Amino acid sequence: MKCLAIAKKDIIMYYLKGPVVIFGILLPLFLFLAFWIGRELPLNFLFAGLLSMTVFFASTSVSPVIAPWEGQMRTLERLLACPVSTTTIVFGDVIASLIFGICMSFVPLLIAFCFGLIPSPVIIPAIILAAFCFSCLGLLFSVYPTNLPSTVMMISSLVRFPLIFISGIFIPVQKLPPWGKAISMLSPLTYFTDIARASFGMESFLPIYTDFIVLLIFSIAFLALAVKLHERALLARL
Numbered sequence: 385m386k387c388l389a390i391a392k393k394d395i396i397m398y399y400l401k402g403p404v405v406i407f408g409i410l411l412p413l414f415l416f417l418a419f420w421i422g423r424e425l426p427l428n429f430l431f432a433g434l435l436s437m438t439v440f441f442a443s444t445s446v447s448p449v450i451a452p453w454e455g456q457m458r459t460l461e462r463l464l465a466c467p468v469s470t471t472t473i474v475f476g477d478v479i480a481s482l483i484f485g486i487c488m489s490f491v492p493l494l495i496a497f498c499f500g501l502i503p504s505p506v507i508i509p510a511i512i513l514a515a516f517c518f519s520c521l522g523l524l525f526s527v528y529p530t531n532l533p534s535t536v537m538m539i540s541s542l543v544r545f546p547l548i549f550i551s552g553i554f555i556p557v558q559k560l561p562p563w564g565k566a567i568s569m570l571s572p573l574t575y576f577t578d579i580a581r582a583s584f585g586m587e588s589f590l591p592i593y594t595d596f597i598v599l600l601i602f603s604i605a606f607l608a609l610a611v612k613l614h615e616r617a618l619l620a621r622l
Contacts, residue, residue, distance in 0.1 A: 517603040572606075
């Protein structure tokens with residue numbers, strides 16, 4: 385219940401803001417349009433990529449800056465004074481980011497429905513697992529003990545944008561050279577994109593169950609690492 389209270393606080397204070405919602409929708413949409421315009425590509429290929437970018441950007445958009453904001457506004461001291469553990473705080477932040485990522489995923493899905501594209505039901509658990517994984521990744525960006533959101537966002541951008549280009553969204557992993565395939569395997573976004581492509585009727589690079597297993601492994605690793613590192617980082621922000 386404590387982590388749910390923290391998640392509710394995060395949603396009200398940080399996620400239910402016009403600029404945050406607009407950013408979560410428009411940035412993937414603009415990347416999608418820049419990639420689509422002037423190129424003859426299948427709609428299922430495009431919408432799978434749009435869905436992947438939306439879930440990824442939405443789930444990692446606010447979670448990196450929650451801790452710096454709270455440290456800057458002096459609300460972090462009140463939170464740490466409460467009888468809650470670092471694990472509870474981190475998990476509450478993850479839940480809030482997870483909910484936001486899932487909600488934003490409905491936008492590209494609704495657009496796809498308008499174009500007559502209906503993905504297979506496997507996309508639902510894939511979105512939930514991917515949003516959880518990306519939320520945990522987003523919290524890793526804020527382990528640097530600074531109360532300046534701009535510094536954390538710079539770190540976040542240095543990681544997020546390269547992941548977009550190595551994860552098979554714009555160029556399928558099957559068409560990458562061997563060294564490109566090896567690098568793409570290091571990105572959790574690669575595996576969700578593979579599931580999204582398969583759900584829209586395209587050939588997947590790996591078996592679907594393998595994508596799910598790898599995403600689960602990434603999720604557990606990111607969450608455990610986030611809890612461990614934030615135990616030090618939260619106290620350093622006081």
